[in-house]
Amino acid sequence: MIGDVFSWLSDPTHWQSTNFDTGIWGQLGAHLRYSAIALVIALVIALPLGLWIGHTNKATWIVSAANAIRALPSVGLLVLLVVIIAPHFYGRTDTGYVIPTEIVLVLLAIPSILSNTVAGVQNVDRAVRDAAYGMGMTGPQVLFRVETPNALPLIFSGFRSATLQVIATATIASYVTLGGLGRFIYDGLAQQDYPQMISGGLLVAALALILDLLLALLQRYTVSRGITGRTRRSDRAGHSDEAPDPRSAVLTEDLAPEAA
Amino acid sequence: MIPLDAASSSPWHFWGYFLDHRSQDLGYLWDHTWLSVVPVVVGLLLALPLGWLSRRYNWVYPPMMSITGLLYTIPSIALFVLIPPLLGLDPLSPLQVPIALSVYSVALLVRVVADGLGAVSPETLQAATAIGFKPLGRFFRVELPIAVPVITAGLRVAIVANVSIVTVAGTIGFDNLGRLFDEGFKLSTDTPYYPPIILGIILCVLLALVLDGLVLLVNRLLTPWRRAVPT
Amino acid sequence: MIRFDQATKRYPDGTVAVDELDLEAPSGKITVLVGPSGCGKTTSLRMINRMIEPTSGTIWLDDTDTASMPAHELRRQIGYVIQHAGLFPHRTIVDNIATVPFLIGTDKRQARARAMELLERVGLDPAFAKRYPGQLSGGQQQRVGVARALAADPPVMLMDEPFSAVDPVVRDQLQDEFLRLQDELGKTIVFVTHDIDEAIKLGDQVAVLRVGGRLAQLAPPAELLSRPVDAFVAGFVGRDRGYRALGFTSAGTIVTRDEPTVTMGESLPGSDGSWLLAVDPSGAPQGWLHLADEPHGGVVEDRMLYRGGTLATQGGTLRGALDACLSSPSGRGIVVDDSGRLIGSTTAREVLALIEGLPDAAEVGA
């Protein structure tokens, strides 16, 4: 079986698109496109909102509400939105399926980013915030020059776990007939072509891992060394050198509302 | 005839739909419940020794966290289809779903257990040793109870996540509440057929709430000392 | 000059943190606000830079009503040091120090150069400049905190329990350096502490506040010790205030007698007395030897020393002189010069005679 998967993946015709069929590169592009759009929209909504909530400590109920969205089954939501929205589109377009998919992916990404951003800002040491105001910083200066840089590790881990969830869930776009790497999984299943199905699974997992790695690198170069503890002479003990793990984000964001 | 049709397709007809298909829906609910719970229990049982090892031996911690972190990045549908070839199961084996979910639960809970155990203060550990607990006794009588609240938080995440992930297995033909979505989708011919979809969403959310509540309840029973403190 | 004029802070729930406070912190002096927790000392301090807005009353900064300008502009003219330093973890030490100059738009290079200067001024190695706060000890962070407050050369500094989170030895050191720095800079400083000893050590004047935010007494330290206005202040100032007041009175030049010594590492002389002072080759006292315990002809070693005695500095306070006598196992108080070399010894009786010879107990420290 593993040999079959390998030969499926190493067949160049499976990578190239034809007029008739979309290959791995094409579906990879579609997968990335759906994911990127959802992540950008989620970021545009959740990041400013999270910074504002964290900074002002107002409307914290929004965080709880966003976390409640997690209990919604994404497949159910997708199907619901598809049956509502898809019939309104005519012609050679898959917009009627893209919109529901993007809504589901955005809703999926928002809670992680939002709650981690809020937690990140709120977790900034009181003394640090106090000092910032005491130095004569204005509210926005405190937010952007002090709170945001210090919240970056948590914001990043929120974004990383959102990315993982979105990449994983974008596969179910194929359940409602769209492209993306999920196509290989659902098609392989229907065609009883298990090497194709397993290859699809491997491709999605590999994509998730690679993106997470890239984000980890980005995080490494954007977050101040003073916060990561990645300093030449670290005098911290324990596991401070260990790279932040996306799963710690999953935890923190869910632990946060309980602690609140 | 037509008003009746409109009514039976309305989103509010989900209860009538449930009554009409009670045995099937209860079957889905039951499948969904055990698929959500059993893997978390299995995951916890595996995560306890692994988490303990990562605390007991410092060198175990970083690789353990990397591996479990890596497992958690694999999308669920990918894991469902990757499990059979890896374990030599039939591609349609019904075991792949609970196994995949157990893998996630372990991946999530190992860190939680390790962090929970790490949260026990050194003073408490020294005191326990001084009183005369042996390592195993100390683990079960002192460290584990103190780590319960942190582990509980992890269990809540795991179980709520499972309820949602199980529906994905419904799209590739496994019985659970996800099948209601499939059904609604298939019957949404000219106009949307809401009842099974809405019913599925409601049952999933209720199941998540109930299971979450159960974990909290068990947590309360296991940590009587926390009730004395106002939160 | 900072002046509180009927300044009051009342919270919506009715609690009064500061009640019609009238207080003046003179220019170039250190005014310490001290009192038990809940006395409103920190609230009072934070009302000056409007981290807390007064409910009523006015606070004047020289001739300016502090409420007359935007809070952040006011704050940029006032140095601010807080308990845990509150350094920005994401910025290097040098950039932390240059925070306010950056804010007011000073040229970056100039601001950093000034920050480097300040780093040395607060006694830190310039090598620290590129490090992050997380790499510094608590005491070092607090020095950076002081440097940051000084960066824009504000005439006024507010310090909120800046030294209370560090261990006693470091605290003592920081206090001494702070006083030295203030000698050079002559800032107008308002300093909050809950530690009356710190208040007495640092303050040019000390304001004791009572719970509910009322001023109990405002006086120079010595006066506070000798003439507490009421039972509350007396109780707060503490039981051994008479003894502590000696800390503000110079002992003058103490008449000493020569003290026989033995140098470390040399062999023990035959003895006629029971206690002998050991010194190092430079003449700095190391501790006392109890000759009766030691074999004749043995070599003086570290482990033989009794180190209980404190040292009095010639030209120091009466408190120091008396304590040297009282703490010495031989009963002879050791007096040293400024560089720590032995001058001679005195006794408690002789110091007491000096105290009794003072013109009037009430004028102690005046």
Added chain:
Amino acid sequence: MRTKLVALAAAATALTMGLSGCGSDSSSNSGSSSKGGTISSQMIFGGPPEFKTRTDGIPGLEKNYGVTFGKYTVTDTGGPVTVNALKRGQVDAVDLFTTDPAIKANDFVILEDPKANFAAQNIVPIVSKDKATAGVKTVLNGIQAKLTDDGLGTLIGQVQNDKKDPADVAKGWLTENGLDTTGTGAKGVTLTVGSANFPENVILAEIYAGALTAQGATVKTKLNIGSREKYYPALKAGSLDLFPEYTGTILQYIDKTATATSSDDVYAALGKALPANLVALDQAEAQDSDAVVVTKETADKYKLKTIADLAKKN
């Protein structure tokens, strides 16, 4: 709330459009010229994933009629997605089941299949030999005799469009055809009826179950079982006793090399291919086979009657 979501989604779409359309399965139909300008080369075909690779799917259409489509869009297995895609112009030709009531409802045109690319798919009950008593056979064959294409289409319409419960629909049909008379013909037999998870198959299973129960059999149902890979082994192993099947597909499933296409040939071949413990009862007149379906406008525009017409030059 909903308007907001839609607005938000509209923004998402705008972004989608802005970015390149690469990889989208149903985007524009570029590059049709390379296919030599046949009608089909300018068409997008919609169908289930397996139709792309099945021997009677795209490869069969090419082999038998020389028809190649410009692009393939995956929809669903003869379900609403396929119907809607055709109706709303997302695709031009689709794979649907002949019994689908949506064909009539939407005035769709089934293209004739003169070369029998699609094998006959007569409805046939597959039953365990040891449960196939004379009484059971009589009851089931009685049903088979009454199953017609039109009748089946009506039943599916009641489930799919009117959202009636398959059990009720089955009961109504039995009453209508006088097959719900109580009796003792199947008394003493205990069996489990299974079905796949699409409406028509569920209705058939309910019909079988209802009639057998009326005739005194003890019947359990296990409906909506997923794919054939799941239920066929159960049937073979005896945990299911009765299953409504389609002659062509079940034959193809058991014997991948089968070539029979006409109803009688397929039925005969199936009788030989079944394992010893299973037996096929009478096949019904009713068929539910795959068909290439287009809209009336398309058929008129290109004057399409048979699948072969798709291979004509435009």
